[in-house]
Amino acid sequence: MTSMSIGGLNGMEGGAIVNFGAEPVAPHSLPRSSSPMVHALRPFGNVEAAIAAxxxxxxxxxKFEIAVADNLQDYLGLQMALITDSxxxxxxxxxxxxxxxxxxxYRYKAMR
Structure with a gap:
């Protein structure tokens, strides 16, 4: 059986790299402060950068994941609606x- 890892977004503005594969990442291949499951996590702080990514x-x-800072969680959900719409x-x-x-x-997957 094969497994599929979830891709992540990362860059100057933010994002996430997360390994959800069945095979754990060898600890010696990670940066010193990283756990085997999450590393280099920087949430997006503005809508335009998240959409561009x-x-x-x-x-x-x-599949992919995107980390979005709490300051983008407005009470109407408008900013997340723009990101999700893209x-x-x-x-x-x-x-x-x-x-x-x-x-x-946030996790997203390809539509059928």
């Missing part, structure tokens, strides 16, 4: 999110 993704990507327009739908300290980690 989504638009730069390969359309063949089956993902929907490129063929991905939201499947879940996890609240972390200071940000949310």
């Amino acid at each position: 989504i638009e730069a993704l390969d359309r063949d990507l089956r 993902a929907l327009a490129r063929g991905w739908e939201p499947i879940s999110f996890m609240q972390k300290d200071g940000f949310r980690l």
